[in-house]
Amino acid sequence: MEWKRARVSQKRQVTIPQKLFEQAGIKDEVEFGIKGRNIIMRPVRENIGNDYFGDLILADLIQEGYKEQELLTKFRERQAELHGAVKTLIAESVQTARDYNGTDDETDELFGDVMGD
Template identity: 60%
Template sequence: MGSDHFSDMILADLIQEGYEGKELLGKFREKQTALRGAVQHLITESGDAARQYKKDSQTEELFTDVMGD
């Protein structure tokens, strides 16, 4: 799923909500900006979680088949 897919979804939702013309364009830009912010936040959070990850026996037990030796 690329950003074009999300753009299509955003646009479809806004059209369904009844936005048209300049108002549609403005709302579309707002939603795209919010989406970028949300994605950046998720990237930051996942990076933080990865840095804080500590290997433990439960994780090893759950993911033995994909972790290798």
Template identity: 40%
Template sequence: MITEMNRKIISISSKRQLTIPGAFFAKLGFGDKAECIIRDNELVIRPARLESNGEFAEEILSDLIREGYSGQELLEEFKARQSKVRPAVKKMIDDAHRMATGEIESMSYDDVFGGEE
């Protein structure tokens, strides 16, 4: 829900620069970098993530909660699973390159992602 507390009209300079309101900056924990994302017909500006893998954070958390994790156990399992995302994506990219160059045979969806559990 959009309220006066979480909405503000800001100016854009002739150099396409804008200033994030101080209260928003502090509340969201911005540092010296911001990430810009086009989502539907909106521009989302949020604090830049120092680590990747954030793209899957919601999915990982959703799975963990559905599996019954909570508290410190949730945090520990989240960190463990999130740490596996980057190596898995790198392997998929490497395998795709090797398939494209004919170094290895192409794989099916089930070969890459496994069958339904």
């Protein structure tokens, strides 16, 4: 893991080194967590089940001829399928990360909140 040092301003502001900013894939927002005395910062994860994928699902269902209540029912079914597929993909990624570095601690810190339920 690469470490960079940054000053904290009187307003508690920190400038993220550009290289780390880019490697982390930060866009407009970050979220913070704390574990012991360590602050964890990561890019905000967008809810994959909404917006873009929702639009694609809806477009497909309309093209397939669904309307009214049946459209809503089918949309919810497909959205649930997508949610399950994403959770499976995350689980597989977490297992790959654990196999790679041989520890669960860091992986759980990064992905624990999206693995629940």
